[in-house]
Amino acid sequence: MDHERRHNHQQEDEGQCTSIDAVIEEHKGRPDALIRVLEEAHSLLGHLPEELLDYIAAGLEIPPVDVHAVASVYPGLQIKTGEEINGENDAKHKICVCKGTSCYIKGANEVLDRLCRELNIEPGDTTPDRQFSLDVVRCVGACALGSVLTVDGEIYPQVKPEKIPKILAKFNE
Numbered sequence: 001m002d003h004e005r006r007h008n009h010q011q012e013d014e015g016q017c018t019s020i021d022a023v024i025e026e027h028k029g030r031p032d033a034l035i036r037v038l039e040e041a042h043s044l045l046g047h048l049p050e051e052l053l054d055y056i057a058a059g060l061e062i063p064p065v066d067v068h069a070v071a072s073v074y075p076g077l078q079i080k081t082g083e084e085i086n087g088e089n090d091a092k093h094k095i096c097v098c099k100g101t102s103c104y105i106k107g108a109n110e111v112l113d114r115l116c117r118e119l120n121i122e123p124g125d126t127t128p129d130r131q132f133s134l135d136v137v138r139c140v141g142a143c144a145l146g147s148v149l150t151v152d153g154e155i156y157p158q159v160k161p162e163k164i165p166k167i168l169a170k171f172n173e
Contacts, residue, residue, distance in 0.1 A: 019044055020052070024059035033060055038071055046094075047078045075100070075141030091126045091133035093171050096150045100139030103146035107160065111147050112136065114161035118168055131171070 023040045027033040037056055042048050053071055057064040071077050078096075097103075097112045112123065115134055119127055126133040142148045145157035149167075156167055 020055070021059070024056065028060060034062065034067065034070055035074065038067075038074065038077055042077050050079060053079070072138075075139040076137075078135070078137055090130065092131050093152055094133050094135070094150075096135045096137045096140070097123075098138075098140045098142070098146065098148040098150075099136050100143060100146075102143035103139075103148050106146040106158075108147045110161045111149060111159050111164065114164045115149075118164055132168075 020037075020041055023037050023044075027036045030036070034056075037060065038048065041052060041056065045052075048071055053067045054064045057067040060067075071079055095115065097108055097115065099108045099112070116122055119132055119134060121127055121132075121134055123134050123136045137150075140148055140150055140155065142155050142157065145155065147159050149156050149159050151167065151171065156163075159167070
């Protein structure tokens with residue numbers, strides 16, 4: 001990464017940290033503080049970096065284990081390791097397949113298999129044209145609508161493998 005990009009990236013990280021600090025301060029002391037801070041941090045970043053969970057714990061003055069436990073089971077929150085974050089790229093459209101219990105029972109594996117075949121990538125990868133990235137998430141919190149996938153955060157309910165080409169076509173226009 002050249003010096004200018006590294007400097008801009010550093011400024012971006014500092015801005016996000018300032019935003020997270022503001023979110024922590026806004027909710028600190030409230031009974032629902034942890035959930036609200038996790039949701040807002042996820043909204044700001046699009047995921048929760050593992051190291052941010054410890055930062056949130058310190059800011060809210062609660063044990064890190066509690067933050068990690070809540071973040072790992074709360075629907076819609078995606079925790080990423082530093083390795084996963086550094087390996088990310090800038091795909092135009094992010095597809096997430098829910099593999100929570102309800103979606104799993106309703107065919108999430110078949111949906112994921114079809115997406116992998118159609119896009120010619122595996123979960124965690126991005127298409128060579130950077131049009132799509134594909135990830136698996138624990139739960140998006142729409143259990144009654146399973147099998148669910150999201151594209152850029154928009155929920156697609158009751159997805160069957162045969163619907164995948166039509167969903168992808170919408171983003172290839």
